[in-house]
Amino acid sequence: xxxxxSHDDPGQPVPAPVPxxxxxxxxxxxxxxKQPSNAPVAQTQMRVSDADRERIAELLRDAYAEGRLDxxxxxxxxxxxxxxxxxxxxxxxxxxxxxxxxxxDKEPLGxxxxxxxxxxxxxxxxxxxxxxxxxxxxxxxxxxxLKAFAAFGGVEIDLSDAVFESPEVEIVVMAMFGxxxxxxxxxxxxxxxxxxxxxxxxxxxxxxxxPYAPVVRxxxxxxxxxxxxxxxRGKKLKEWVRRQLGTD
Numbered sequence: 526x527x528x529x530x531s532h533d534d535p536g537q538p539v540p541a542p543v544p545x546x547x548x549x550x551x552x553x554x555x556x557x558x559k560q561p562s563n564a565p566v567a568q569t570q571m572r573v574s575d576a577d578r579e580r581i582a583e584l585l586r587d588a589y590a591e592g593r594l595d596x597x598x599x600x601x602x603x604x605x606x607x608x609x610x611x612x613x614x615x616x617x618x619x620x621x622x623x624x625x626x627x628x629x630d631k632e633p634l635g636x637x638x639x640x641x642x643x644x645x646x647x648x649x650x651x652x653x654x655x656x657x658x659x660x661x662x663x664x665x666x667x668x669x670x671l672k673a674f675a676a677f678g679g680v681e682i683d684l685s686d687a688v689f690e691s692p693e694v695e696i697v698v699m700a701m702f703g704x705x706x707x708x709x710x711x712x713x714x715x716x717x718x719x720x721x722x723x724x725x726x727x728x729x730x731x732x733x734x735x736p737y738a739p740v741v742r743x744x745x746x747x748x749x750x751x752x753x754x755x756x757x758r759g760k761k762l763k764e765w766v767r768r769q770l771g772t773d
Contacts, residue, residue, distance in 0.1 A: 569613030575644035577615065579688075581606045584619050586690060593622060603690065607647075645688040654678035654703065664688065671696045675703030675750065682707045685760040689739045698745030698752045700724065707754035709741050710762035715754060717743035724748055729755040738762075 582603055589599040602618045609615045646665040651672040653659060659675075662683035669691035673680045682696065685708060698705045698719060709715050714733045719726035724747040739762070743754040 569611060569616065571612050573609055573612055573615060577612070578606050578609060579644065581609075581615050581618055582688075582690070584622060588619075588622050589692070652680050652682060654680045662686070666690055667694055669693060669695065673698045673700075673705045673707075673745075675700045675705050677701075678703045680705045683757070684709045684713075684741065685757050685762070687762075689762070691739075692737075693740045693742070696741065696743045696745075696754075698726075698743060698747070700745070700747040700750035700752050702748075703750045705745075705747075705750075705752045707741075707743055707752070708757045709754070710760050711756045711758055712761045713738050713756075714740040715743070715756060716740060717754065719743070719745040719747060719752060721751070722746065722748040725751040725753075727751075727753045727755075729753075731756055 585594065585599060585602050585606060588594045589596075594602065606615065606618055609618075644664075646663070648661060648665045648667075650668060650670055651674070652661050653673075654675045655678055656676070657678045658680070659678070660681040660683070662681065662685075664686045665688070667684060667687045667689055671682070671694060673682060673696060680700075680703070682705070684694075696707060696717075698707075711731075712733050712735065715728065715731045717728040717730070719728070726745070726747045728743050741754075743752070745752065
C-alpha cells in the first residue's frame with residue numbers, strides 16, 4: 526500500500542510562490558519606459574529666427590529673378606517663409622531649387638561680416654501725406670508696386686536700406702500742392718518720368734552696371750507741386766535679387 530503523503534494533505538506546508546524577475550515578465554506585463562523630460566528636440570522642430578527667414582526669402586527672390594519660379598509661386602513661398610515657425614517649415618521651400626539649400630548647421634562664431642540685421646518691416650504699399658508729412662525709410666520690405674500721394678504736404682521714400690522682394694519696383698506719384706522725394710541706392714537702375722503741371726517732375730535716370738540689379742521706375746503727376754527721384758551716393762544695396770548668392 527502506498528503510504529506517500531498526498532499533495533492535498535492539509536498537514537503538509539505549501540511552498541510560497543517565487544516572484545518573477547522583470548526580465549522574465551512578458552512584454553505586455555513590463556511597465557513602459559518613461560521618456561526623459563530633457564530629450565533633445567529634432568532639428569526639423571527647432572524654432573527659426575528672423576535671420577533664417579530672411580535667408581530663405583533671399584533664395585526665393587533669386588529663383589524668381591532667374592525664372593525658376595513664377596510670380597504666384599514666388600509670392601506663395603515668400604508668404605510661407607515669413608510665416609514659418611520651425612526649420613521643418615522652411616526646408617520644403619527651397620528643396621527643388623539648385624541654389625544653396627537650407628542647412629541646419631550653425632555658422633561658426635565670427636563668420637558673419639557684421640552684426641545681424643534687424644528683420645525688415647512689412648509696410649503698406651501706399652504712402653500718403655495730407656496737410657502734413659510722411660516718410661518711409663530704414664529696413665523695410667518693398668514689393669513690385671508703391672504709391673505716393675501728397676496733398677498740401679510732403680512724402681519721403683528712401684529705398685537705400687530697403688529689402689527688395691521684386692526685381693522691378695514701380696512707384697506711382699501724385700503730388701498736388703505738395704512734394705514727393707524718392708531716393709534709391711546708387712547700384713540700382715532708376716528710370717521713369719512724369720508730368721509736371723504748374724510744377725516739376727524730375728527723375729535723374731541711371732543704369733546700374735549689374736544687369737541683374739533691381740529696376741526702379743517712377744511715374745505720375747505733379748500739379749502745383751513737385752517730384753524728384755535720384756540716387757543716394759555712397760549707399761549701395763546688398764539685399765536684392767542677385768543672379769547668384771554670395772556676390773554683391
